Amino acid sequence: MQYVPPMAQPVKSARHQQSTAGKTSEGAESASSRRAAAQRLTMRRKLAAAAMDLFAAKGYEATTVDEIAARAGVARRTFFRHFRSKEEAIFPDHDDTLVRAEAVLEAAPAHEHPLDTVCRGIKEVMRMYAADPEVSVARYRLTREVPTLREAEIASVARYERLFTRYLLGHFDETAHRDGNDDPLLAEVAASAVVTAHNHVLRRWLRAEGKGDVEAQLDHAFAIVRKTFGTGFGAYRPSTERPTALASTDGQVLVAVTRTDAPLADVLHAIEKAIQQD
Numbered sequence: 001m002q003y004v005p006p007m008a009q010p011v012k013s014a015r016h017q018q019s020t021a022g023k024t025s026e027g028a029e030s031a032s033s034r035r036a037a038a039q040r041l042t043m044r045r046k047l048a049a050a051a052m053d054l055f056a057a058k059g060y061e062a063t064t065v066d067e068i069a070a071r072a073g074v075a076r077r078t079f080f081r082h083f084r085s086k087e088e089a090i091f092p093d094h095d096d097t098l099v100r101a102e103a104v105l106e107a108a109p110a111h112e113h114p115l116d117t118v119c120r121g122i123k124e125v126m127r128m129y130a131a132d133p134e135v136s137v138a139r140y141r142l143t144r145e146v147p148t149l150r151e152a153e154i155a156s157v158a159r160y161e162r163l164f165t166r167y168l169l170g171h172f173d174e175t176a177h178r179d180g181n182d183d184p185l186l187a188e189v190a191a192s193a194v195v196t197a198h199n200h201v202l203r204r205w206l207r208a209e210g211k212g213d214v215e216a217q218l219d220h221a222f223a224i225v226r227k228t229f230g231t232g233f234g235a236y237r238p239s240t241e242r243p244t245a246l247a248s249t250d251g252q253v254l255v256a257v258t259r260t261d262a263p264l265a266d267v268l269h270a271i272e273k274a275i276q277q278d
Contacts, residue, residue, distance in 0.1 A: 037096075044082050044092035047072050051089040052138060060086075060146045087152045090139050093128045094156045100124045101160065105167045114171040115190060115229060118164045119222040122198050125160060126218055129202060133210025140206040157195060165191035190229040197221035 050071035054063040065086050069079040083089045104121040108114070129136040143149040168187035201221050205214040256271055 040082070041092070041096055043074075043078070047074070047079060047082060048089050048092040049135075051086060052135065052142070055090070055142055056138070060142065060149065087146075087148050090142065090149065091152065091156055094159070097124050097128045098159055098163065102163060105163070113226075114168055115194070115226060118167060118191065118194050119225070121164065121167075122160065122194055123215070123218065126198060126202060126214060129206075130210075130214055137206055137210050140203075157199065161191055161195045164194060167191075186229060190225070193225045193229060194222070197225050 047068060051063070051068045054067055054071055058067075063086065065079055066076055068086060068089060069076045072079075079089075082092075101121040101124045104124060105117055108117040108120075143153050165188050168191050169184060171187075198218065198221070201214065201217045205212060205217065258270070
């Protein structure tokens with residue numbers, strides 16, 4: 001192999017220097033945003049810990065926002081910068097977990113079945129609970145005793161379900177739907193099934209005092225969901241790139257041509273489309 005000496009580096013233009021400075025500024029701003037988010041979450045958890053201590057000692061109804069703020073060593077206005085009410089204070093991580101779950105969906109690889117993506121996304125919720133089993137178990141007991149807290153928890157779960165339903169609804173063939181495809185129905189049912197499977201495993205784990213390999217249990221539950229719904233919808237993720245699989249039929253013989261690296265979902269979709277058009 002012939003050695004080729006490196007080319008001399010060109011002198012950086014003023015525009016390039018400005019661009020580099022802009023990227024540096026953006027990086028600094030991003031780091032600042034991450035620090036601010038971390039500080040926000042730390043304060044929310046501190047307020048939540050104070051609230052849980054007081055709820056356990058005095059009871060939920062007898063505890064005031066002022067007492068929670070005082071226990072956390074902050075002013076009342078600081079409490080209301082983070083929570084709208086005292087029942088919200090025992091769920092400090094849901095907002096951030098929702099953001100992380102959404103990030104999983106947005107970064108999903110093109111070849112991944114959308115149902116698998118949703119299952120990975122909701123694992124962020126389980127990891128939130130599993131990060132501190134003792135607190136999670138105490139919170140579970142409290143929500144069983146206080147209807148207001150139970151309602152707040154249900155509202156939080158509904159946010160995840162809406163997120164996953166929207167995602168699944170975005171991954172089916174609109175043309176097939178107009179021809180009578182049931183994908184929208186299956187997408188909503190599947191999203192509910194994923195959330196229900198997660199909640200079932202979570203409740204079982206909490207009732208067992210947070211003992212056991214909860215992620216393994218969750219994987220087992222998701223395997224059941226995939227087996228039930230995995231081939232019923234969303235097997236095709238629309239792409240703007242050249243098709244990786246094509247199929248045609250003359251009524252008796254079906255011919256399919258695919259790339260060797262074509263996702264199975266693309267191959268199945270091409271075959272299904274050819275059969276429907278026959």
